[in-house]
Amino acid sequence: MPATLNRLPALKSQSSAEPGNLIDQLLAEQKKLQTPVAQFSEVHHRRAPDLADHYRTLIPLTKPGFGEQYAFEVSLDRCTGCKACVSACHSLNGLDDDEVWRDVGTLLGGKSAPGWQQTITSACHHCEDPGCLNGCPVGAYEKDADTGIVRHLDDQCIGCSYCILKCPYDVPKYSKKRGIVRKCDMCHQRLAEGEAPACVQACPTEAIRIVKVTQGQLMPRLFEADIEHPQSALPSSEITRPTTRYVGREVPVGAGPADQLALIPQHAHWPLVFMLVFTQAGIGLLLGSESTTATLTGALIFYAGMLASVFHLGQPLKAWRFFIGLRTSWLSREILAFSLFAPLPFVLSSLPLLPDFPFKALTSQLAALSVLPLGIIAVFTSVMIYHDTHRALWRFPLGACRFFGTVASFAALAQLMASPSSGLLQGFYAAAILLKLSPELRLLKLAKAKDVPWTADIHGARLQLGPLRTILRCRLALSLAALVLGPFQPWLAVPILLVAEVLERQLFFQSVHAPKMPGNFGPQSKHG
Numbered sequence: 001m002p003a004t005l006n007r008l009p010a011l012k013s014q015s016s017a018e019p020g021n022l023i024d025q026l027l028a029e030q031k032k033l034q035t036p037v038a039q040f041s042e043v044h045h046r047r048a049p050d051l052a053d054h055y056r057t058l059i060p061l062t063k064p065g066f067g068e069q070y071a072f073e074v075s076l077d078r079c080t081g082c083k084a085c086v087s088a089c090h091s092l093n094g095l096d097d098d099e100v101w102r103d104v105g106t107l108l109g110g111k112s113a114p115g116w117q118q119t120i121t122s123a124c125h126h127c128e129d130p131g132c133l134n135g136c137p138v139g140a141y142e143k144d145a146d147t148g149i150v151r152h153l154d155d156q157c158i159g160c161s162y163c164i165l166k167c168p169y170d171v172p173k174y175s176k177k178r179g180i181v182r183k184c185d186m187c188h189q190r191l192a193e194g195e196a197p198a199c200v201q202a203c204p205t206e207a208i209r210i211v212k213v214t215q216g217q218l219m220p221r222l223f224e225a226d227i228e229h230p231q232s233a234l235p236s237s238e239i240t241r242p243t244t245r246y247v248g249r250e251v252p253v254g255a256g257p258a259d260q261l262a263l264i265p266q267h268a269h270w271p272l273v274f275m276l277v278f279t280q281a282g283i284g285l286l287l288g289s290e291s292t293t294a295t296l297t298g299a300l301i302f303y304a305g306m307l308a309s310v311f312h313l314g315q316p317l318k319a320w321r322f323f324i325g326l327r328t329s330w331l332s333r334e335i336l337a338f339s340l341f342a343p344l345p346f347v348l349s350s351l352p353l354l355p356d357f358p359f360k361a362l363t364s365q366l367a368a369l370s371v372l373p374l375g376i377i378a379v380f381t382s383v384m385i386y387h388d389t390h391r392a393l394w395r396f397p398l399g400a401c402r403f404f405g406t407v408a409s410f411a412a413l414a415q416l417m418a419s420p421s422s423g424l425l426q427g428f429y430a431a432a433i434l435l436k437l438s439p440e441l442r443l444l445k446l447a448k449a450k451d452v453p454w455t456a457d458i459h460g461a462r463l464q465l466g467p468l469r470t471i472l473r474c475r476l477a478l479s480l481a482a483l484v485l486g487p488f489q490p491w492l493a494v495p496i497l498l499v500a501e502v503l504e505r506q507l508f509f510q511s512v513h514a515p516k517m518p519g520n521f522g523p524q525s526k527h528g
Contacts, residue, residue, distance in 0.1 A: 058200050058206060058208075059196050059200065059209065069126070069147060069149075069215055070149060070212060071212070071244055072245070075206075075249075076207075076246055077249040078205040078206060078207035078248065079118075079205070082204065085199035085200075085203050087202065089101050089102045089198050096177055100173065101171075101173065101184040102184065105120045106120065108256060108258050109252045112252050112255075116252050116255070118249065118251070120518055124186070125171070126244075127243060129241050130240055131166035131168065132163035132167050133328075135162050136163055137331040137332040138158050138318065138319075138322060139321075139325060140153045140156040140163075140181075141153065141163070144188070148215070149188050152185065157315065158313050158316070158318040159174070159179045159181065161174050165391075166388070169515070176314075180315060186210070187199075191210065213245065234255075234515075266509060266510050266514055267509065267510070271311040276382060277305065277502050278305025279305035280501075281298075281501065283407050284409065284411040285301065286375070287375060287414070288412060288415040291417065291418060295349050298349075301498075322335040331385055334382055337377050337381045338378050341371075341375060344370055344371055379407055382403055383399040383400050386399050391515065392460070392513060393456065393511065398439055402508060405432065405435060405436030408436075409429070409497060409501075413490055415429075416486055417490045420487060434483075437479060440504070443457060443460065443461050447464070464507055464511045468507060471506060472507060475507065478497070481496050482496045482497035
């Protein structure tokens, strides 16, 4: 229409020579205008099969210079949500049936603009400070120095999926068939030959293009909504500094994902559930143990947790390379910490069964003294792994209370095994369990709040009182049962408390709000 309006003077001058009035001429001109889809079809029909020149208008003609990198640019007023980009990406990259590297979601205007909505197409944002790269324990990611493209090295991946937790945009996807994670690489091999990526080439409205951006520039406000509204469900660009530019349409203040209120539990991550609970329970029993039986029980529980962790890896035989990520990855540090702690349970449980030998007493004392500092360090790294994902329910105070609370509860229970009639130990045991339950119960009060802004804490509380309420009730009932039985039957309380902690850790994973690009219904892609 703008092209027609620009021709108004010419139409006026010719109105006397051509039949019909100005309105008729404008209507006739309008009939020749085409929608973006029709133009796309006509170009393909007219210029097939060689369309290289056409698609090169959608990518830079030169490589990025110093301080620049490639980035996606998405025109919001052109995106129709047709998912042609999703289909093309899936086809060109040969993805599995349930594997998607580009998503299309929906953004709603919220109370400030209740009638406003916008489809959002997104893939990897090739961030300036990629969380996936920083979190990977084996260096399976690299950021190309020339183009800025963040690539995943499939042959280096161990399938731990920590990058999925670290990415605020749900970009890396786990391939169960291959036992590794994969993600968008901006079709870098096509760009190197002057060809447009699959999503760019397939979009009928040319809503996606590749541009060069200067690193360090501020992101569009779509990624900054959480700065103006700290409780927004949109991920914060401060975490990884994404480079994707969204242009062409202003996003209303207070806009949020269409699925913001959807109560969909996340994956349970069962291997991690058992690993965390059993290792922490084992460390607690070893700390409070005063008998060979209690020490042996703690050692067996600890090693059961270590064994469970292996089942979380898609490629466990490659895990020996964990030291590569020690500088940036808390997962690498956790593996190191638990590797240093792992010999202690064996030493402590086996020494009493061995005949006397030189330095046996000294060895036993050193092992016993090492349990506390190495155990605290190991559990601390576990807390930091989840705190470093920037998920609200996994922030340090709550995570530390959960993880160290498990250690303290089992340490007190081990003491009760030796002195069940001690009032001081009974009080310590009760305090450990109640203090651990306190922040969890306070969180549940948020679910009943009315007319309050959405927060990740409220979302988690509503999940626990909604789809996960049966698990919550069982967890609370078993915790209270262990609390009552501990002073009288401490050995019977051990399995009951273990089950209660397993359910608590299931809630820890399933009720967390996982940040991602807006509007994509369903939990994050992850093997469980």
